[in-house]
Amino acid sequence: MKPILQNLVEMTGHRDHLRLEVSVLSTLQKLSSIVEVRALELFTHAGVPHVRPRTWVDNGNLVSTDSEAAADPRREPLDQYPALRECVAAHGDSALSSPRRGRHVLWLPVWMQDKVSTCLEITQSRPFSAHKLDVLKGVFQVYQNYQSLLDYSERDALTGLFNRKTFDEQFSRHASALASSNTAAISESFAPEDGPLPSEPVQQWLAVVDIDHFKQVNDRFGHLYGDEVLILIANILRSSFRSHDRIFRFGGEEFVVLLRSTTLSTAHRVFNRFRMAVQEYNFPQVGAVTVSLGFVSTAQGSPVEILGQADQALYYAKEHGRNQVCFYDDLVSSGHLAAKVANDDVELF
Template sequence: MKPILQNLVEMTGHRDHIRLEVSVLSTLQKLSGIIEIRALELFTDGGQPHLRPRTWVENGQLTSTDSEAAADPRRQSLEHYPALRECIAHHGDSALDSPRKGRYVLWLPVWMHEKVHTCLEITQSRPFSAHKLDVLKGVFHVYQNYQSLLDYSERDALTGLFNRKTFDEQFSRHTAMQGMPSQTGEAVEAMATEELSADNEQIEQWLAVVDIDHFKQVNDRFGHLYGDEVLILIANILRSSFRSHDRIFRFGGEEFVVLLRSTTLSTAHKVFNRFRMTVQEYSFPQVGQVTVSLGFVSTSKGAPVEILGQADQALYYAKEHGRNQVCYYDELIASGQLAAKVVGNDDVELF
């Protein structure tokens, strides 16, 4: 019992969901009789539920991936896991199955906001005893509760999007890890920065800063209650406009940030403009039409503060030249419409 308690102490010391996931699998892996352990990511593709391994054991070490789930060649339909599918359909807390002789599987879905996005899968060569199930579920409940606490601390109370603090942590880690393998043994798969698309376009990561046009007038004319409703609806449009592995943040006020992952410049233009048009065409209750301006930049070069500053410059160019448009920083620089600025960590205050 003492090693388990020590591992629980280590597990709850993490402030990152993936590292916490790796830690709980490491804790469970040390229990006797377990032959395989994985964390599965559940997602919807083409309207159908799928899953793929997100953390697993490879060459004796736990390995994680942060790649796009829908593009993962290891993904499988949830239909191939009938016991787990039934468990989720009935909002269950665990599922057991024995797909073949000498292989007994326990699934523990992580419920959050009435949905399951992650499930722990534990396999052993003999049936699970009642005592073993109690121990496994006890460790799992500590993990699930701590995941919920982490999730709560990472999100904006009004919109449910990730907050500014979470952006600072994730983006700093993103820029530090870009193109680099993990050095911790908890290998998080590096995101491709030199990959080419089928049309030989560079596949990169993109950061966009979004601002609601004339939002102060919405608050002044209709009141803060309707202003809050606009923010919530914009957040919902953001969620539906981007993929599950992209990241969306509310910076506060009427400003949002999007991290668009692994796509080309032409696709980034299309995706950001599609979002802008969706907002423009949406009928906001009482308020009517609302528009947004957006500035974006590649995250491949520069420190986090420089990248964010460049996207911010592109955003304010859009706002000063008509609003309701998408501006790409490098294009503005190349055309001479915007002058490059040297941004230092100590001499800039964003927003």
């Protein structure tokens, strides 16, 4: 029991979902008879539920991936895991299966906000005893509760989107990986009708979104209706982008989107599709609302510089008519914005 308690102390010392996931699998791996542990990611691709390993054991070490799930060649249809599929459909807390002699599998779905996107998979060489199941579920419950606490601390209380603190942590940590990743496949929902041009590289994009004349909404209708507008905009953002894109509320009426693994022409189309969805939505009491958006590639520059360039494009959009999408590089090449670089120093404003 003492080693388990020590591992639980270590596990709850982490402040990152992926590290916490690795830690709980490390704890479970040390229990007797366990032959394999994995964390599976559940997602939908082309309308079909899939599963793929996100953390697993490789040569005795636990390794993880944060790559796009839909492009992972190891993904499998959830139908190949019938016990897990039935458990998720029934909102169950566990599933057992014995696919062959000497292989007994336990799945523990991680339920958060009535949804499941992660599942722990534990395989051992003999059937699970009642006592073993109690121990495993006890460790898992601590892990799930702590995941919920982390998730709560990472999100904006009003909209449920990731908050500014989470953006600062995630973008600083992954900026270089996002910039160099250009091989991920494009989701079907974002694929251009005729397919992307072969010469167009797949990149990552950062967009800053601002609600036009939001102060007038608060002044005219009150903050309760202003909050409702923010919540509805957040819902439109969720429905406009893919599960592996990231959406943040920066505070006030400003949001940030990290659009992953797509081309410039597709980025233009997707951002404008979101803008039109807002324009065409009938907000209760308030009526019509529009947004302005500025975006930039994350391929070059520090996180602060990239965010500053997206802000410049946003402010240009707001100062030149609002309700439009502006790409930073286009504004610079057309002479509407000047790149503020001198003597290798970057001036941000």
